[in-house]
Amino acid sequence: xxxxxxxxxxxxxxxxxxxxxxxxxxxxxxxxxxxxxxxxxxxxxxxxxxxxxxxxxxxxxxxxxxxxxxxxxxxxxxxxxxxxxxxxxxxxxxxxxxxxxxxxxxxx
Numbered sequence: 001x002x003x004x005x006x007x008x009x010x011x012x013x014x015x016x017x018x019x020x021x022x023x024x025x026x027x028x029x030x031x032x033x034x035x036x037x038x039x040x041x042x043x044x045x046x047x048x049x050x051x052x053x054x055x056x057x058x059x060x061x062x063x064x065x066x067x068x069x070x071x072x073x074x075x076x077x078x079x080x081x082x083x084x085x086x087x088x089x090x091x092x093x094x095x096x097x098x099x100x101x102x103x104x105x106x107x108x
Contacts, residue, residue, distance in 0.1 A: 002059040006096070010059060019046035022069055025085040026078060033080045045072045 001013035023042035026035050035041070049068055053060055066089055073082035 001053055001056070003065065004059050004061045006062055013050070013053065013060070015046045015050045018049055018065065018069060019043055021066075021085070022046065022073065022081075025069075025073065025081040025088065028084040028088075029078075029080040035078060035081065041076055041078065045069065045076065048072060 002010045003013050004010055019042045022045045023038060026038040026041060029035070030038065049065065049072065052068075053065075066085075070082050070085055070089075073079075073085060
């Protein structure tokens with residue numbers, strides 16, 4: 001399977017990246033909303049998405065994977081973790097946009 005990065009590069013699919021992202025989101029909210037079996041939830045989510053993507057006969061974009069992680073976190077009922085994940089994505093989008101804008105300004 002191939003994943004299309006934001007910059008257009010194609011890389012191999014790595015299920016552990018999904019697992020780690022889900023686990024970090026679960027850990028982020030665990031202090032306020034204790035979540036049992038964080039490792040298990042993250043592993044199940046990653047396995048489910050990996051199986052889904054194996055059925056695809058096309059490349060998968062990073063954004064598509066991230067959207068699916070959000071959806072699966074919500075389906076598991078860990079809404080606070082889904083919110084933390086969404087917030088993380090938004091903040092990093094702002095950082096990417098700011099650095100792109102900075103680069104454009106500096107090139108003028």
